[in-house]
Amino acid sequence: MKGQSRTMFALLDELDLSMSHVKALGVLADSGCELSVKEVSEELGLSFPGGSRTVDALMRRGYLERREDEQDRRMKRIGITDAGRDVARRIIEARLEGLEQFTSSLTPEQRTRLMAALSDLPHRP
Secondary structure (H helix, E strand, O other), X not given: OHHHHHHHHHHHHHHOOOHHHHHHHHHHHHXXXXXXXXXXXXXXXXXXXXXXXXXXXXHHOOOEXXXXXXXXXXXXXXEEOHHHHHHHHHHHHHHHHHHXXXXXXXXXXXXXXXXXXXXXXXXXX
C-alpha cells in the first residue's frame, strides 16, 4: 500500500498536520464527548506536555475548543469543532480512497482472499 497513501499525505501536507494531530482529531471525533487534556494525552500515548502541545496546535487552527469543566474549574475540557470534524472526515475519505486504489489493483482472486482474511478479524461497533 506504499503508493496508495499519496492522497492522504498530500492532504496532511496541505493542512500542515502531524500524525499526532490526526490521531487527536480522530480520538475527539470518535469520543462523542469532551475529554480532558490528560485523557487525550493518554489516548495518544503522549506525555501530558506533548498532548497539551498537540491540543494547543489544533486549537490555534480552530479544530478544537477548550472550556472549563463544570464540576472542577481547574480542569479543562476539550471538544472538536465543526471545522475539526470536517478535517477528520476529509482524512478518513483520503484514507479510504487509498484503500480503494489498493483493492482495485488486486486480481479478483486476491480480493476474495483479502475479504476472507478480513472477515476473520474482530470488528468493533
